[in-house]
Amino acid sequence: MAQTTEQRYRVAPVRPRGRQWPFPLNLYQSAVGRKWVMAVTGIGLIGFVLVHMVGNLHVYEGPARMYEYAESLRTLGGGLVPTSTILWLMRAGLLSMFVLHLHSAITLSRMSGNASEKATMVSGAKKYEGGRDHVAATYASRTMRWTGPIIALFVLYHLADLTWGWWLGDDFVAGDPYHNVATSLSALPVAILYVVANMALAWHIFHGSWSMFQSLGVNNPRYNHLRRAVATSLAGLILVGNLSFPILTQAGVIDEDGRQCPIGKVEGNACLAEQASEH
Amino acid sequence: MSSGTNSSKHGDTIDVTLKVWRQAGLVDTGRFEVYQQTISTDASFLEMLDQLNEQLNDDGAEPVAFESDCREGICGTCGVMINGRAHGPQKATATCQLHMREFRDGDEIVIEPFRAAGFPVVRDLAVDRSPLDRVIEAGGYISVNTGAASDANLTPVPKVAADMAFDAAACIGCGACVAACPNSAAQLFTSAKIGHLGLLPQGQAERWSRTEAMVETMEEFFGSCTNHGECSEACPKEISLDFIAFMNRDYMKAKVKNRALAGQR
Numbered sequence A: 001m002a003q004t005t006e007q008r009y010r011v012a013p014v015r016p017r018g019r020q021w022p023f024p025l026n027l028y029q030s031a032v033g034r035k036w037v038m039a040v041t042g043i044g045l046i047g048f049v050l051v052h053m054v055g056n057l058h059v060y061e062g063p064a065r066m067y068e069y070a071e072s073l074r075t076l077g078g079g080l081v082p083t084s085t086i087l088w089l090m091r092a093g094l095l096s097m098f099v100l101h102l103h104s105a106i107t108l109s110r111m112s113g114n115a116s117e118k119a120t121m122v123s124g125a126k127k128y129e130g131g132r133d134h135v136a137a138t139y140a141s142r143t144m145r146w147t148g149p150i151i152a153l154f155v156l157y158h159l160a161d162l163t164w165g166w167w168l169g170d171d172f173v174a175g176d177p178y179h180n181v182a183t184s185l186s187a188l189p190v191a192i193l194y195v196v197a198n199m200a201l202a203w204h205i206f207h208g209s210w211s212m213f214q215s216l217g218v219n220n221p222r223y224n225h226l227r228r229a230v231a232t233s234l235a236g237l238i239l240v241g242n243l244s245f246p247i248l249t250q251a252g253v254i255d256e257d258g259r260q261c262p263i264g265k266v267e268g269n270a271c272l273a274e275q276a277s278e279h
Numbered sequence B: 001m002s003s004g005t006n007s008s009k010h011g012d013t014i015d016v017t018l019k020v021w022r023q024a025g026l027v028d029t030g031r032f033e034v035y036q037q038t039i040s041t042d043a044s045f046l047e048m049l050d051q052l053n054e055q056l057n058d059d060g061a062e063p064v065a066f067e068s069d070c071r072e073g074i075c076g077t078c079g080v081m082i083n084g085r086a087h088g089p090q091k092a093t094a095t096c097q098l099h100m101r102e103f104r105d106g107d108e109i110v111i112e113p114f115r116a117a118g119f120p121v122v123r124d125l126a127v128d129r130s131p132l133d134r135v136i137e138a139g140g141y142i143s144v145n146t147g148a149a150s151d152a153n154l155t156p157v158p159k160v161a162a163d164m165a166f167d168a169a170a171c172i173g174c175g176a177c178v179a180a181c182p183n184s185a186a187q188l189f190t191s192a193k194i195g196h197l198g199l200l201p202q203g204q205a206e207r208w209s210r211t212e213a214m215v216e217t218m219e220e221f222f223g224s225c226t227n228h229g230e231c232s233e234a235c236p237k238e239i240s241l242d243f244i245a246f247m248n249r250d251y252m253k254a255k256v257k258n259r260a261l262a263g264q265r
Helices: A025-029 A031-061 A063-074 A085-115 A144-162 A177-185 A188-215 A224-250 A267-277 B045-058 B130-139 B159-169 B176-180 B187-198 B207-221 B230-234 B242-260
Strands: B013-022 B031-040 B108-112 B121-123
Touching: A025 A031, A025 B242, A031 A063, A031 A085, A031 A177, A031 A188, A031 A224, A031 B207, A031 B242, A063 A177, A063 A267, A085 A144, A144 A177, A144 A188, A177 A188, A177 A224, A188 A224, A188 B242, B013 B045, B031 B045, B130 B187, B130 B207, B159 B187, B176 B187, B176 B230, B187 B207, B187 B230, B187 B242, B207 B242
Parallel strands: B013 B108
Antiparallel strands: B013 B031
16 A cells, blocks of 8 residues: 555644653553552552551540550560651551552543543543533542542641641640540531541542452452442441541540549650550 | 333424534634424434534535444444433444434434544544554454464354453444543543453463553553543443453553563564
């Protein structure tokens, strides 16, 4: 043939292929590989959220047990490693998963935006002038780009609130999580913020924990119906557990009325440590 | 076959208002134009457009450009967005197989081209879907010895593999999945092609290089899948989302295997 396809008009690629990085980094160059990274880091982050939620249930056992739980996180590894080593390793892992999850999410949604007409960063999905009649996409799946940033901002707020103690000021007592939680969540606006953010988190996990099966290729038509059930129960479990803290603080279940130890970094924590050692 | 949304009788006619996307060419910005049509409920959607074009022709106006070929739902040439749905409201139906009995008297019907950056509008409702051809070129083939035909049934094909490959092979490449996808991803199309060839014994020789090449070519033109599931709902051949999961699995295996085989390539 005189005319080859090369000579004809061609649609230009939106995302021309560059040089391949060495294996296994080249996996991250492709969108499918990046979705794997999102899924794997998502599993890690859901694992953290679950452990975090279950650990926080110690708050219902009173200040001493909560102190004991916080202390045992710092002394993970026992006498084998210096205090807080394992905790910091886990924090580093968590941070890198968070960064990878965010980076892949941002770059992939930009890729989809570039491949779609009339999509903007603010509204990532493409537009049809006549409207778009969604059939299968759930509210959760279409709002991942909103629940994601809400969760990221909330995590920063949450760290500033209960890890660094920025907002509590003099009321913040390092090493006394029960006191800090009870003080912070007893303010109604803070409690509402925690409720809203945790609802966003549950929405995000509802789509994410179903979607990760597809991204990882974990698919067997015989068991596929279970994937939705797993996602629903995971999201529900995390929602109920995490919402219980602000709601029950507001209801007066978590308060310091029955507290036996004084509040303070030196005397108070020493008293809590003594109570915990009797356990 | 009817979705049962309408109780129209044979021979009924309805009046519909069409809001049709008109665009003179690639660089034109385009706009909607409104037309009135009185049409038999027995007419197909494309016959309704044919009738509109005859009227436009008689009036000396430019007819609406749209693509169609077989008009029996098997070629994948036709396809427009009808009221925000690729191929219109009826499930598992290409535009040409959609009939006006799916609409009611007085309905407004918004007709737009399939949209994606990879599908530039050539004119009115016709888009250039050649990026799908680029994906096929990258690996949508198998190698066979030519010459004397081999015996029939020489290669045993497991029944389950044959069934699944057939489901995937039903893809007509119309591009509705890309049009329906909020991300303009072509995962359903590509995974159907990869699934079709990758499930059969005849497709094993190129299975891993095919998966890698087709996925990476797809990613040059289209967006990234977020597992909404809109593609499968829009698909006139009801290709399952399962194929996307199989493709994701095969792609990861391919990246590892192709590296292992690299010394031999």
